[in-house]
Amino acid sequence: MLHPILRLIAAALWASAALSFRSGCAAPPPGKGAAEQAVVLDRMPHIDPDYSDTVIPPNIAPLNFRVREEADEYTLAIQSRNGDPIRLKNKSGSFRIPRKAWKKMLSGNAGESLSMLIQVKKNGRWREFKPVVNRIALEPIDRCLAYRLINPAFSLWTVMGLYQRNLENFEEKPILVNRLTQDNCMNCHNFKGNDPEFMLMHLRGGKGSGTLIRSGGKLHKVNTATDFNRAGAYPSWHPDGNIIAFSANSLTMFFHATGESRDVLDSGSDLVLYLLNENRITSGPGIADPKRMETFPCWAPDGRHLYFCAADELNSWVGMRDGREDLFWEKIRYDLMRIAYDAEKDAWGEPETVLSAKEAGGSITIPRVSPDGRRLIFTLADYGNFPIYLKSADLYLMDLETGKYKRMECNSGNTDSFHSWSSNSRWIVFSSKRMDGLCARPYFSYLDAGVASKPFPLPQEDPAFYDTFLKTYNVPELAKEMVPIGQRAWADTAIKKPALKAQLDTRLKKGESRSDEHEAESPDLYQKAKR
Amino acid sequence: MSKKKRHFQTQSAPERPEKSRYDFSSHRTAWMVSGAAILFLGLFYYYWRIIHPEYIHLSRQPVFFASREFLRSHLQMPGGFLDFMAAFLTDLFQTGWLGAAMLAALALIVVLLLYKVLRFGSFWIVPLLPALFLIMAQARYDYPVVKTLSLILALEGFILCRDAAPSRTGIRLAVILPSMALIYVLSPGAAILYALLCILHEMLGSGVQFAPRLGFSITIIFWSVFIPWIAARILFLVPAGDAFLRHSPLWQTDASGATAVSKIPMDGIAVLLILLLAAISFLMKDNPKNIKNRYHVLQAAFAALLIAAGARTAVDRTGREFLAVRHAAHHGNWDLVNTQIHPRIAGHPLGLFHFNRALYHRGRLATDFFSIRQNFGGQGLFLDRDARFQYPLDYSDFFYEIGHVNEAKRWAFEALTLYGESSEVLKRLALVHILQDETEAASRFLNRLRQNPVCRDWAGHYLACLSDKTKLRGEKDLQKIHALMPADNFLVTSAYPEIDMEKLAAQSSVNRQALDYALMTSLINRDLDVFSENLIRFQARIKMPLPELYEEALIACQAFAKKTDPRISSIPVRKSTLARFEDFERILKKHGGKSEAAYSELAARQFKTYWFYLLYTKRAG
Incomplete structure (x- = not known):
C-alpha cells in the first residue's frame, strides 16, 4: 500500500546521493601523450568565480571554480615552487580542490606564486591555456568571517541569521538564527578589534529585543534606548573594552522609479557612548550636535580619537524645487570627522573635519581605521549615508599620517562598501555587488604598501554556489577566531x-538629541512579515 | 502466514454465512478494491473540480528545488525531510488534476492505514470516520500537506511495529524506541501520535501483566519527551514548540514563525478520533463477527452520505471565490475575474482591486467603474497599505502590467520575504530584471528556477533569451511591458500612487492604463481640478468620443464645480451623455432637489453614473 510513497522517498534519497557525487573529483594526471599534443593558447581560460591575478591568504579555503570553456574533458594542475602539484581531471569543468593538498601547498609556499594550468579537450584535441597565476601572501587572514544572511531587503523581514564562516575551510555555522529568538530582526554584529571574545549584536522586535553584549566572558542583554536616544546602531568598541560608541539614527526608506529601487534617508542622528561597567549612556556636544547629523562612529586603535561622519541637519537641505519647497536628498553629503577623547577623564576635545564632503566630491560613510592605526578606509558615494543601495559607492583609502586619500584599486562599477580589516592590517573584506548588482558578496583584497590587490569572492565548496544563492551577505566582519x-x-x-535598561548620563536631557525627532513619522526601516 | 493474513482469517473464518455472489464477506478484496476506487474517484473529482488544488498552490506558495543544498537546508530541522517531500507534492498542485490526484491518493492511503490500525471488522465504516475529518481538512486552502504525510508516517510506523515487534516487552521496546527516534527525525508530530498509539496498544491490547505494560508506557513517555529535548538543545537547535509539536495537528506555525495551540482543526479532530477508536478497538477482545449484507449496504449508504456532507461542509466558499479571483487575475483571465466577482469579494480591498484591473483590461474601467460599489475609494485601485504587505505579489502584478517595473520588483521582493523562493515570485523577479537589462541578476533567479522541476523549461527558455538577445526581442509580452516603462527616474510616491500614474503616463505615450488609473483616482477622490487638468494634458492620447465616465465628469466640472475653462468646454461630449444628465437633473428636480427623495429613482436609472456617485457616495477611506 505504501510502496509508491516508499519508492518516492527512496528516489529522493537516491537523487540527493547522486547529486552529491556529480562534481569533479581528484584524478590522475592526463596521459603524457595528450599533454604533449596540446595546442597552447595565448589567453587565460574563463573561470568562475574569477580567481586570477590576485593575492590569496596562505590560510584560505580551496578556491573551487568552474572552467567556462566548452569542452569534453578538463584537466587542472595547481603548482607552486615547493611540493607536488595537485592534478585534477573531469568532464564537467567544475573543480573541487582537495582540502588537505591545497592547505599543504599554500602553507608551504607563502610568498610564492600559485599557478593553475588548465587544459581542455574538445573534438579529440587538447588545448592548453595560459596559466592562471595568483600570489600567496605571507600574512594570513583572520580565520573567521561573521555576517548576516538576509534576502535583498526592502521593507519586510522574516527568516534571518548571523553566521560565521571559517575561511580556512567551508564550515559555516550560525552565530544565532532568529527562529530561536521569536523571529526578530538581528543586526549590528561587531567585534572589539577582531576579538570574538568581545562581541555584540542587536535584536529588534518581540521578547528578544535588545543589544546582546559579550565581554569578559559574560553575556548581557542591554536596552540602550534612553530618553535621549533610540537603540544604537553601527557600534564601535573602544580598545579598553569598556566603551562602545553607537549612532542613533532615524531612518526612512524611499524608492526610485528607475535604477536601484531602494534608498534610505536619515532624518536625524547622534552618537552616544555606552559605558559597560556603569551601564550608562553618555554623549557630548561634539558628537551630538543639534545642528549636525553624526553617524558611523569608529574608534582609532589607540582609543584617543573617535572618527565619525556628519552632515548638516536635515532642514538645511530643504530648498525650492519646481516652485515647491522640497528636500534635496540627493545633495546630502557627510564629512569625515574626528574628535579627541580621553577615556580616563571622560573628556571630549573639539570635533575636527578630517575630509570634507566638498573636497572629496561625495558623501563619506563607514570610516574604519586599520588595526595598526596607519590607514583608514571609508566609502564614498554620490550622496546620503546608506551606500549599500548606491551604485556609486566605492572604497577609499586614506593615509592617516599624510591625510592623502585615493580610490582603492579593488573597486568595481557596482556597490563596494561595508569593509572590515583583518587584525594584521593586511587584508580587508568588503561587500560588493559586482557579481549581479543585486546581492552583496564578501570580497577579499590584500593591501601591500597601500595598494589593494584584485579582490576575490568568498570561496565556496560548490563552484556554482553563487549561481543560485539569493541571499545577501550583510556587513561582513573579520575576527581572529570563531x-x-x-x-x-x-x-x-x-x-x-x-x-538591562541603560541609564542616561545626568548631564544629558530628553529632547536634546535629534535622532528621535522624526521617529513618530518615520517607522522602522524594516518590518516583520506577517503571512 | 503474515500477521495481516492471520488478522483477516480470524475475522472471516468462523460462522461464515451461506455464500452468494452478493456476499460481501466472500468478496472482501473485490469490494475493498471497488470501494477504494470509488472513493478515490470521488475524492479526485471533489478536490479537482470543487476545491481546485491550484488555489491551494496560490495560497501556500510552496518552495521546492530538486537540489542537494535545498534538501540539506531542510534536514537542519526535525521533520525537514517530510517538509521537503510535502513541498515537492504541493508544488505539483499548480496543475489542478495532478494536485487532486495527490490529495485523493493521500486520503485513500490514510483510509487504508486506518483499516489496519482500527480493527472493527465488519463495521468498516468506523475507521472511515477519522479519515472523513482528514478529507475535510485537506479541503482547506491553508492546510499543509505535510500533516497528512505525518499522519501516514505515524500510522504506518505503528502498523509495522505492532505486526513485526517481538512479543517480549524488553525486546519490543528495543525495536520501538529507535524507530520512534527515526520517526521523530522525519516528523515530530508523527512521533507523538506513534508513541500514543504504542502506549494505548500496550496498555489496552496486550495480554501481559500490568507492571511490565506500565513500565513500557513510562519508558515511551520518557523517550518521547527526551528526544525533542535533545533535539531542541543539541541536535537541531530549534524552539521547544517546534521540537515537540512540529507537524502536529494541534500545533499551528504561521510563516512569520508565531506558534499557537489553535482551536482544534479538522485534522486535530481526526487524530483525536483515531486515538479514541484505537483505544476501543484495542479493548475489544474479539473482532466483530460478520454481519448481514444489508448492514453493509446501510454502511455504504451512510458512508457516502457522511463523506458527501463532510465534503460539502468543508468547502470554504468565500476563500475559494477569493482565490479564484486572485488566480484568474494573476494569469490574466480577466473575464473570469469579472464573472467570479461577488459582493462578498468586492467587499474586500483585494477583490475590488482585481475587479478594477479586470475592468481596465476589458476596456470598461471608464464606463463601468461605478457599476459596483467602490467602497474603498482609491484603495480599490491601488490597495491599502496593509493589503499591499499581505498580498505583495498581487500588487507586484499590477505594477508589472502597468510598466512601473521598479515597483513590481519592490513588491516581488516583499513577496520573496513573505513566501520564500516560490516559483511565481522567482518568475516575476526574473522578468523584471530581464526588462531592466540586469542580466546577471536575472540569471540568478532563472538558475534557481531551473532547480524546480515544474519551472525548469520556463527558466531554460529565458536563460536562452538572455544569451541571445534576438530571442528576447521576439518576446512580445516583455516588449509590451518595456514600452510602458519610464525612462527617467522619479521618486515613488507610495502613499499616493496616482502621482506615479501621472508620471508614468507622461513618460510613455502608450501607457493608457497609467493614464486611466490617474484619471479614475481623481474621479473617485472627487478631485475635478486634477481630473480636468490631466484630461486636458493628455487629451491627445484619448480617442474620441471620451469614455462615458470622463464625459460625465466633464459635465460635472461645468455643472457642479462651475468651471468655465474654455479648454474643458471645448472637449466634445456625446448627445446621449447630455441626455442622461438632463434625465438626472429632471429626476432630481422632480423630487424638489432633495437627493434623499430622489434616491430610489436615480438608483434605478443612474446608478452607474459619476453624478450618482458624487451625490450619494461618501468619501471613502
Missing part, C-alpha cells in the same frame, strides 16, 4: 533574560 559560544547561549540570553 565565536566561542553557541547559539543557545545567545538565544537564552535574548529570550530568558530581561534587558
